[in-house]
Amino acid sequence: MHAPRRVFALAILTALAGVFTGLAGAPAAANPTAHTNHPQKLPPPPKRSETHVYLMRGLFGVFSLGMDDLAGKLNAKGYRSDVYAWDTWPQVTALVTQRYSDGHRGPVVIIGHSLGANSVFSVADTLHKQNIPVRVGVTFDATQPGQVPSNVAVFINFWARDGFGHPVQPAPDYTGDLEDYDLSTQPGIDHTNIDALDRFHQFIIGKLDGMTAPD
Numbered sequence: 001m002h003a004p005r006r007v008f009a010l011a012i013l014t015a016l017a018g019v020f021t022g023l024a025g026a027p028a029a030a031n032p033t034a035h036t037n038h039p040q041k042l043p044p045p046p047k048r049s050e051t052h053v054y055l056m057r058g059l060f061g062v063f064s065l066g067m068d069d070l071a072g073k074l075n076a077k078g079y080r081s082d083v084y085a086w087d088t089w090p091q092v093t094a095l096v097t098q099r100y101s102d103g104h105r106g107p108v109v110i111i112g113h114s115l116g117a118n119s120v121f122s123v124a125d126t127l128h129k130q131n132i133p134v135r136v137g138v139t140f141d142a143t144q145p146g147q148v149p150s151n152v153a154v155f156i157n158f159w160a161r162d163g164f165g166h167p168v169q170p171a172p173d174y175t176g177d178l179e180d181y182d183l184s185t186q187p188g189i190d191h192t193n194i195d196a197l198d199r200f201h202q203f204i205i206g207k208l209d210g211m212t213a214p215d
Helices: 012-025 066-076 086-101 113-128 198-210
Strands: 005-009 052-056 079-086 107-111 136-138 154-159 177-182
Touching: 012 198, 052 066, 052 086, 066 079, 066 198, 079 086, 086 107, 086 113, 086 154, 086 198, 113 136, 136 198, 154 198
Parallel strands: 005 177, 052 079, 052 107, 107 136, 136 154, 154 177
Antiparallel strands: none
């Protein structure tokens, strides 16, 4: 058990630069079994086509079009991505549950903006009660965020204090990675466009690419 890792970024560009610089400069891990002729092999990462991404729009299902743009970028890279209205989260939960019952064990990724971001918590909480893991959860300016449940391995929250967004908190038993990016001081970022900015899309795509393999 380990405490959740909280990342608070006052400047998202600085945060992103640190992430990618760290990845590029990370030294190769030493082989703890170099003395043996039979080192243990790690399982291969899941394929992108095995990764289902569920994106949730905000109010009325006609705003948050950044979700549609992000879905298109993900599909172009080989992920299986679909966009839903925020209030269809029970159907999304049922779809994930059915796929899990049918034997699908690829990564589950849930992304949402505004009311759709609130729905990310609803889906994750319901899946938690069914012991179904969520590989990545991403929220853009959730208006009423819940606690991040322990079945979510990585949770990323982008928010701005403009009357809508809020920081998120982990559940008491959460041991995953929680990244909370406060963009309140960044010019040109507000509730209406936070979901549509390409630099955040590329950050998310980079996260998923690091967890999966091309087909």
